[in-house]
Amino acid sequence: MEPFLRFRTFHVTQTISAILVLGILTTLRVAECENTQILDTLQYKALTCRKHTASLAEFGAVGDGKTSNTKAFKTAIESLSKFANDGGAQLIIPPGKWLTGSFNLTSHFTLFLDKDAVILGSQEESEYPVFAPLPSYGTGRDGTGARFSSLIFGTNLTDVVITGQNGxxxxxxxxxxxxxxxxQLNNLTRPYMIEIMYSNRIQISNLTLVNSPTWFVHPVYSSDVIIQGLSILAPVDSPNTDGIDPDSCTNTRxxxxxxxxxxxxxxxxxxxxQYGINFGMPTxxxxxxxxxxxxPDSATIALGSEMSGGIEDVRAEDITAINTQSGVRIKTAIGxxxxxxxIYARRMNFKTMKYVFWMTSSYNKHPDDGYDPKALPKIEGINYKDVVAENVTYSARLEGLASDPFTGICISNVNITLTEKPKALQWNCSSIAGVTSNVTPKxxxxLPEKEAVECPFPEDKLPIDEVQLENCTAAAAVEP
Known part of the structure; x- marks a missing residue:
């Protein structure tokens, strides 16, 4: 039986109707093909529920952790792409260890990982196509050459969901x-784990992501992005394993x-x-x-250092950091x-930190010698409030540019307790301007003290905060 003939079609809007429909379909499927089994019903929340379903196992994939399934992933997604205009489709990754190289997603599509499913990224360079650097970067980040495609990749897509039961x-x-x-990378940049480009309506949720070659989750040139419920794990000495990097994106949660x-x-x-300036797409x-x-060696939230297209209207709240170098860090430089x-941040709790507040104007790595030394970054309207930090070495290191000071800094209601051996100079400041209120240490x-100042935090809702996820159901078919 050809794999595409084994898709089960059902539309799900509520759990009760899903169960009824699934019961009918189970009866029909048994009558049609007796050697097909229906696994337990899978329930999840998504931007959009899908009308069609298939299991990766139906496309000849082998979940032994050794057999390459790159072809099976590509064939499955290509087959399911035919349903983009007919309610979309979901590909279920069943229990097993599914080794694969890079593969591309399609629109109106869900990649769903069972709780016992593991997708293993191939360690063979040949399994990752090489393509040009991002236009807003002009070069790779590991070298001046091209870059390997990410493990899971998509471009010019609409309505894409990558989710699971914490698979x-x-x-x-x-x-x-x-x-x-x-x-030993021959001037090529390592693969990211998940990269979605030039796309809209993206959801990445309820997964465990481990040991990416470099950045884990990279939405770029995209809009209306929801990232939630991820556990992202890499050794603290692994190079450039950023967790989540929204890059030239609008409306992200x-x-x-x-x-x-x-x-x-x-x-x-x-x-x-200069590449980011010319591309001109802010986050x-x-x-x-x-x-x-x-x-331990990096920031909880970093703004930059690649910020040449601009960063505007960031709202961070209820943030916890433990044994982390800094809280919210701004990284920039001349050029x-x-x-x-x-920028707005509130209700942050930090324990064992080198810096609570850090702004850097000397992050001087450049893509090439073509940058403009007269291109100065504008840093203004930075607001932090309601911060508790324990076991801190430095309260703050805030370094603006003498030719272009960082202005409009507001810090209020902050209580910092220091390590047993803190640095004598707790607030190391230059070329900045702003106010503080109820901040300890002084x-x-x-940043002079102003009584009864409360730094602002927007109370309006952004459009992405109004997006609600649907209750969806799927069931995968495999050979008995």
Whole structure:
């Protein structure tokens, strides 16, 4: 029987109707093909429920952790793409270890991982196509050459869901980290785990992601993105394993994630120097909430350093960091241009931190020598409030540019308790301007104390916060 003939078609809007329909379909399927079994019903929330369903096992995939299933993934997704205009389709990844190289998603599509499913990223370079650098970067990040495609990739898509019952995607990044450290990548940039480009209506949720070769989740040039319920895990000494990097994206919601990383847990970006300036696509209208971070050498939330297209209207709240280098860090430099403005963060709890507040104007790595030394970044309207931090080495390191000071900084209601051996200079400030209120230890003179000041946090709702997920159901068929 051809795989596409085994798709079961049903529309799900409520659990009760789903059960009724599934019962009817089970009867029909048994009559049609007696050697097909229906697994337990899978329930999940998604942007859109799908009318058609198939299991990866129906396309000849082998879940032994050794057999390459790249062809099976590609064939399954190509077959299911035919249903894009007929209610969409979902591909169920059943229990097993499914080794694969890079594969591309399609529109109106759901990739669903069973709780006992593991997608393993191939460690063979030949399994990852090579293509040009991002236009807003002009070069790769591991070298000046091209870059490997991500493990899970999509471009120019609409309505894409990657979700599951906390199933796992393992990038098997160790060999890639070793090649990076030993300069064995031939000037190519390592694969990301998930990258979606030039797309809209994206959901990535309820998964465990481990050991990406480099960045884990990278939506870029996209809009209306929901990322939630992810556990992202990498060794704290692994190179450039950022957790979530929204890059030149509009209307993004990141929530309820736990991240252990060798780099920034969340890094907000928008292009690099002259390439980002020319591309001109900011990241804006970004919500980050209920995120926990562990990253001893990096930031909980980084704004930059590639921010040349601009970063605007970021709202972070209910953020926890443990044994992490810094809280919200702004990273920029002469030559970046662009702006970071209207940044709001509240209700942050930190324990064992090097810096609570950190703004850097000397993050000087450039893509090439073509950057404009007159392109100065504009940093203004930075608001932090309701912060509790324990076991802190430095309260703040805030370094603006003498030729372009960072302005409009507001910090209120902050209580920082210090490590047993804190640095004598707790607030190291230069070329900044703003105010503080009810902050302990007392801030530097560039941020004078003003009584009864409460830093703002927007109370309006962004469009992405109005998006509600549907209750969806799926059942996968496999050979008995």
């Amino acid at each position: 796992k995607i393992d990038g098997q990044g160790e060999i890639w980290w070793e090649k990076y450290h030993n300069d 990141i929530e309820d994630c736990f991240i252990v990383s060798g780099d920034d847990c969340i890094a907000v970006k928008s292009g690099w120097d 804006k209208h970004l919500i980050i909430r209920r995120v926990t971070c562990i990253s 970046r241009g662009g702006f970071v403005k209207d 801030a530097c003179d560039f």
